[in-house]
Amino acid sequence: MDERSDRTLSGLPDTTKAPADAVMLRGIVHVVDDDASLRAALVSLCRSAGLEAVGHVDASELLADSNPSRPACILLDVRLRDQNGLDIQDMFQSSGNDVPIVFLTGYGTIPMTVRAMRKGAVEFLEKPVEDDELLGALIRALEIDAAATTARRDRDVLAGRLSSLTVRERDVLGYAIGGLMNKQIAAELGISEITAKVHKRHMMEKMGARSLADLIRMTSQLGIAPARQR
Amino acid sequence: MDERSDRTLSGLPDTTKAPADAVMLRGIVHVVDDDASLRAALVSLCRSAGLEAVGHVDASELLADSNPSRPACILLDVRLRDQNGLDIQDMFQSSGNDVPIVFLTGYGTIPMTVRAMRKGAVEFLEKPVEDDELLGALIRALEIDAAATTARRDRDVLAGRLSSLTVRERDVLGYAIGGLMNKQIAAELGISEITAKVHKRHMMEKMGARSLADLIRMTSQLGIAPARQR
DNA sequence: GGGACAATTATACGTCCGTATCGGTGACGG
DNA sequence: CCGTCACCGATACGGACGTATAATTGTCCC
Numbered sequence: 050m051d052e053r054s055d056r057t058l059s060g061l062p063d064t065t066k067a068p069a070d071a072v073m074l075r076g077i078v079h080v081v082d083d084d085a086s087l088r089a090a091l092v093s094l095c096r097s098a099g100l101e102a103v104g105h106v107d108a109s110e111l112l113a114d115s116n117p118s119r120p121a122c123i124l125l126d127v128r129l130r131d132q133n134g135l136d137i138q139d140m141f142q143s144s145g146n147d148v149p150i151v152f153l154t155g156y157g158t159i160p161m162t163v164r165a166m167r168k169g170a171v172e173f174l175e176k177p178v179e180d181d182e183l184l185g186a187l188i189r190a191l192e193i194d195a196a197a198t199t200a201r202r203d204r205d206v207l208a209g210r211l212s213s214l215t216v217r218e219r220d221v222l223g224y225a226i227g228g229l230m231n232k233q234i235a236a237e238l239g240i241s242e243i244t245a246k247v248h249k250r251h252m253m254e255k256m257g258a259r260s261l262a263d264l265i266r267m268t269s270q271l272g273i274a275p276a277r278q279r
Numbered sequence: 280m281d282e283r284s285d286r287t288l289s290g291l292p293d294t295t296k297a298p299a300d301a302v303m304l305r306g307i308v309h310v311v312d313d314d315a316s317l318r319a320a321l322v323s324l325c326r327s328a329g330l331e332a333v334g335h336v337d338a339s340e341l342l343a344d345s346n347p348s349r350p351a352c353i354l355l356d357v358r359l360r361d362q363n364g365l366d367i368q369d370m371f372q373s374s375g376n377d378v379p380i381v382f383l384t385g386y387g388t389i390p391m392t393v394r395a396m397r398k399g400a401v402e403f404l405e406k407p408v409e410d411d412e413l414l415g416a417l418i419r420a421l422e423i424d425a426a427a428t429t430a431r432r433d434r435d436v437l438a439g440r441l442s443s444l445t446v447r448e449r450d451v452l453g454y455a456i457g458g459l460m461n462k463q464i465a466a467e468l469g470i471s472e473i474t475a476k477v478h479k480r481h482m483m484e485k486m487g488a489r490s491l492a493d494l495i496r497m498t499s500q501l502g503i504a505p506a507r508q509r
Numbered sequence: 510g511g512g513a514c515a516a517t518t519a520t521a522c523g524t525c526c527g528t529a530t531c532g533g534t535g536a537c538g539g
Numbered sequence: 540c541c542g543t544c545a546c547c548g549a550t551a552c553g554g555a556c557g558t559a560t561a562a563t564t565g566t567c568c569c
Contacts, residue, residue, distance in 0.1 A: 250557075
């Protein structure tokens with residue numbers, strides 16, 4: 050059953066022209082600090098500025114729960130009781146979670162700053178920090194993740210369609226985006242041209258691609274390279 | 280069998296698999312420091328490590344001469360006599376020159392580090408610096424620019440082909456990469472399908488595109504969006 | 510055993526594409 | 540004045556494409 054009736058140019062809902070989505074689904078700030086009183090103060094500061102916020106003693110919950118459906122950012126103390134904030138950043142990265150991180154530290158050094166920023170930290174702030182400066186950084190982080198979230202969601206839709214392809218359909222896709230003719234694709238797979246056409250047709254339907262141009266844009270977004278070039 | 284012996288996806292020479300190119304055309308380190316003795320010491324340190332290096336009192340020469348044909352990087356002191364290294368970084372960016380910068384400073388702060396790193400600095404080092412650390416950073420910067428240089432060169436070739444198109448050919452390109460049929464392109468331009476075919480043919484030849492897939496990859500590399508989507 | 514699905518092949522029809530060949534207009538510069 | 544170039548148009552042909560219709564085989568699972 051095909052229920053992709055209302056699709057846009059690339060077969061995806063047009064998120065770029067739907068700011069309501071990003072506004073309705075507001076971001077959340079995860080405050081990670083093992084000092085209970087400071088944590089509470091940071092959380093309440095966020096809330097007073099209209100930002101949703103929750104506190105965490107450590108980052109284990111956040112590392113386990115990678116919920117990519119909602120914009121989020123992390124306010125992370127560099128020096129925790131039993132962990133290093135920079136190592137936590139590494140763990141997020143190696144687990145493929147690119148949630149924006151705002152660092153906060155009492156005893157920061159320039160090498161630490163370099164390391165954190167090089168790995169994509171949004172900010173690296175020193176305690177004591179101005180409220181406005183901190184909130185500004187968090188808002189910026191949330192905006193970054195809001196954009197990343199919509200992009201990731203689009204990408205997941207495409208990845209889902211891709212995974213719905215059969216082996217043969219996936220084969221044909223690889224050659225089709227290389228600009229090969231049906232006849233060449235068939236020869237490459239050792240089947241008749243007619244069969245290749247059938248696979249191609251099914252593939253285009255499943256991918257929701259209206260044209261070869263559409264398909265190529267989708268695959269390049271998914272990082273798929275042609276199996277062979279014409 | 281095919282004859283794709285020495286061509287890549289976009290019809291350009293495969294620079295990614297030609298390390299000889301990056302090795303033969305070695306990078307150059309531009310040392311910018313207004314302290315003559317320190318500048319000389321840094322230059323000789325680079326040369327002792329086999330890196331080509333030249334010294335500059337200020338960055339005006341570098342800003343004026345944007346020679347993108349050769350890999351380079353800049354070793355920049357944050358505090359110069361009459362200029363701020365971070366402002367120089369800004370000027371490079373606003374002039375479209377993305378040459379990698381390694382900062383060196385005696386009195387650095389974390390906010391300065393954040394600012395520099397956020398704008399793409401490769402490293403932010405404090406004086407006194409270990410020779411190995413500095414050289415490592417410079418080598419990394421040169422490698423970054425070597426990759427950027429080849430990418431830019433490829434891009435320039437494509438941009439050159441694009442600029443060789445006539446107005447009509449450029450129009451047709453915009454619609455063709457949207458997946459429109461010749462008939463639709465002709466209707467869009469208010470001309471006959473035959474004429475549209477002619478323009479398309481010339482366009483494909485000038486762009487060096489063997490297939491629509493080729494063309495789309497080129498245009499996406501150039502940041503060209505379809506004029507209309509099918 | 511039968512239903513669902515993937516993979517395969519075939520014939521046939523209309524459309525689209527690329528190309529070749531021919532011709533006409535207007536603008537620009539040597 | 541004439542060559543060059545951009546732009547426009549037409550006819551025609553072979554091949555490629557998309558689609559519809561139909562059929563066979565094998566596998567997996569209930």
